[in-house]
Amino acid sequence: MHEHELWRELGQQLRADAVRASAKAGSGHPTSSMSAADLAAVLLAAHFRYDFDQPKSPANDRLIFSKGHASPLVYGLFRAAGVLSEEEFGTYRQFGSRLEGHPTPVLPWVDVATGSLGQGLPIGVGMALAGKRLDRLPFRTWVICGDSELAEGSMWEAAEHAAFYELDNLTAIVDVNRLGQRGETMHGWDLSSYSERFRAFGWHAIEIDGHDVAQIHAAYEEAERTSGKPTVVVAKTLKGKGYSKIEDHEGWHGKASSAEDAEEALAELGGIRNHVVAVPKPEPGEPHRFEPAGAEWPSYELGSEVATRKAYGDALAALGGERGDVVALDGEVSNSTYSEIFRDAHPERFFEMYIAEQQMIAAAVGMQVLGWKPFASTFAAFHSRAYDFVRMAAISRATLKLCGSHAGVSIGEDGPSQMALEDLAEFRAIHGSTVLYPCDGNQTAKLVRAMADVEGISYLRTTRGNTPVIYGPDEDFPIGGSKTVREGEDVAIVAAGITVHEALQAAETLADEGVSARVIDLYSVKPIDGDTLRTLRMPIVTVEDHWAEGGLGEAVLAALAGGGHMQHVTLLAVRELPRSGKPAELLAAAGIDAGNIVETARRAVRGASAVS
């Protein structure tokens, strides 16, 4: 069979598979799969270099379906590659099947979950960056995008970074099928609207007929030949291509065919096929590894003062000296987060992502697919910009280390836009996450070191201002633990980060009044040290530089709810919208400074003795 004919056959096979898989499941997106079938067929048969037996091999090309709803096409490709049986193919969207509604890494050939549009291309940028600057291998990253998702700003963050970093190892394929979920896209089949935008951002752009296999092949070859810039293939296609009843018709997004229609469609498509493609393997290649040069671990003198954000930078640089797999990214605030210390120590492993937090997180997701350990930092407040990316990263089973600096009202004069009073809630509600909030330099350093080995999404919250060093450099801080920094029997003050110091000060004042206050440093907000909390037999006051919702206080309540004995708990947290001011003024105004803790603890003790 001539290769063009084979490719066309394969396209038909993929379309037929999309129709029958979704018809059997009773849901899914066959029409979005049918439009991209020829683009995918030519890629698999003639351009994609991948060892399906070693999906994690760093020599492999990578493929991301940014339009994750085209999952029948993804699974059809795996069937065509000979790695998915007909039997398993029939389990699409069933409970317990690996073939989920949108692809996830439950399948070994899927690197990242997609399904929230506009994320695949930014993640591809991360993979291509890793290929060029970290692994230094000639693999290519292919990303199949929808036209609708080009409305997401994150796609243009990706366009910007791909061009800036000259990622000629990245190819975006845009399936311009004209129709979104509820009607036509902004630009319909105006291919130039897309190619002109990409060119303005510094890409090489090629417009083709996405159902002409010769044009597709030529475009991919041109992409492979293009150096110094990424290439986008803008392909005109028909949604539902191949089945006349739905082809290029509105109202068929995300709709499976009825059994009857599916039969008709299969007849039009020429029936079920079982072609298996011999996908070429990549040239073997060993990824570049950075030789760790060794480093002195930072340590701060007891009683001195240092900002935990500064300790983050010091520790991250040391970690980079210990381990060659640690890399860092920052959102143009490295002189505030102090990731600049890492940058200066390990310039080859630092990535400036400018003010593009979504792209920063996505790049980290892409890099960790290839085995790197990315630490990504910005102001804690601005992690909220990439929340959907973090949410999806958890579904991707990604391992990311995130740091948010300048958290809480204690930043002072810059005001509420920079404060991050929701980040603990935000990150606690990420599946499988670890949330850490150190109060001093030595604790920060230990936690940064521990983060390197944590699976999943871990988040470290740092403070802008200097805080006293209260722990020696040899103290241990296991994740999931806490520290009782002061013993006491009348009331327990549970704090973390900046409020630990307020709590200690409050305990001093209370002691003068004859109230014995225990102070617990709950540096590991998630997982939480429930054992310690549940053994408390005294009223509890929690205090946090965060909104009352979803933060440390509620985490404590949830931990206690699991136990048999309920203590009376009072939550001190920020409840009114803060303004600008000095840190001490704002802590007081928010009701979370030492003075407020003293008052609340006093009341709690009085209440407890009234009851007993």
Added chain:
Amino acid sequence: MHEHELWRELGQQLRADAVRASAKAGSGHPTSSMSAADLAAVLLAAHFRYDFDQPKSPANDRLIFSKGHASPLVYGLFRAAGVLSEEEFGTYRQFGSRLEGHPTPVLPWVDVATGSLGQGLPIGVGMALAGKRLDRLPFRTWVICGDSELAEGSMWEAAEHAAFYELDNLTAIVDVNRLGQRGETMHGWDLSSYSERFRAFGWHAIEIDGHDVAQIHAAYEEAERTSGKPTVVVAKTLKGKGYSKIEDHEGWHGKASSAEDAEEALAELGGIRNHVVAVPKPEPGEPHRFEPAGAEWPSYELGSEVATRKAYGDALAALGGERGDVVALDGEVSNSTYSEIFRDAHPERFFEMYIAEQQMIAAAVGMQVLGWKPFASTFAAFHSRAYDFVRMAAISRATLKLCGSHAGVSIGEDGPSQMALEDLAEFRAIHGSTVLYPCDGNQTAKLVRAMADVEGISYLRTTRGNTPVIYGPDEDFPIGGSKTVREGEDVAIVAAGITVHEALQAAETLADEGVSARVIDLYSVKPIDGDTLRTLRMPIVTVEDHWAEGGLGEAVLAALAGGGHMQHVTLLAVRELPRSGKPAELLAAAGIDAGNIVETARRAVRGASAVS
């Protein structure tokens, strides 16, 4: 004085003011203010039409500092307009001052808070859209942007929408001062890199020297003359312009001058000036108002089935018939959220925002500045894409009504990327928010109606599948209330949305076993009905289709923590990453279906009797 000379003088005044205000405060961003001073001076003196005595007048031009850190320039402008006294100007960044570190609507002439970069232009799109399509007044929206923030994808969402909606009443002014916070931007002074991108997106672009007042004036005139498309003025400027020690030097971002340097700077700038500009007022104009045509309020028969998302659409359309100020936006999923029912009933008040959730929220923020009541909907999962915008909207004291559909594992086959298991946590942690989660059609309709009058950010969570109608159409559902849908004395099951139906089924089974279970429908997750919860004298089981963190269960715990009497509470929530499957299979696998509730309630009752 020749007008050019006056404008130059005014630019120097603004620079001098920026230097002295931040020097006095000891913090702030003078250099970022100095670069944009001439751009702002010419705008205020010759183009901006605004009645400072009636800042909310719909006839006024609007001005947004997308680069909110240039707050000394903002306040300097107000001083130059004669509305801010020298005395108040001296309170910059002090505790209690209206002159916060980044501008907020605490000042009557500031419409929206900025300080998270990349938000001002998208909000400006909302204002310009309102001007053109809702108010139908000839006011102009001016947005002063930084060059660094063009790295944010949200700016390109704005570029896309402004061109698509032909917003020739919108002018973006980009202050290309070349230097970001920690060094040079991606494009430095390559003005064409910006103008070419904007042109590719369909804008008219003009490149100028941003310190040449004649060029600035001419560019603004050209913008005012340009019809059918928005205009961007790309202006080359010098960061720290006017003070030789810092002008165009790295390392001076966000740094106030020392007292000594400030004196030197003022000398170079020619000293303090006190020009007051007579800002021209706009032509008086009455905004267009939509005549409400009246509508029949939806009502669903007891015992029938309807999806709450469908009821949202029905109710929103009815609300639009009752009130002319209600408008709706959707992120290209109106046939899923059912906002399409509103669109079909009130096409002039519906805005398709395509798959650009950040732009959708920003547009809503812009519209509410002008008094409209925007309802914005997408899948609940995808609201996470715009979390930073919602966070900032709360700081803007904005009133938005948001709806997230398809929440929870109960969506079924589409899988975790579409599920939204963090949205309750996300929205609870927004300052002053209202979080509602109805379980049936009539309740949904009532809550939609109530949302119209709620101040601040309100969020309604809807369910994909049909649920039984359990309330009559005349039942009332006050915000902050709850409904005891079944009486019982042994255990209380607290649920909301989809889990109310599981709880009712569980209570039936428990009754057969002789366990009397109370079922509470906690449709108002925030504010929460603490009074009802605190009077419970029985063990409590909470059950939610959401992660265990930050959702309904923790909200209940926090409400109880305020009271004197502690009940034993067990939280049922999603704890493992869900996969695809049928809704009932996934509810069971997550441990939140009737069967799991029965088991947990049984254990809770046994535990309680063991204690008593």
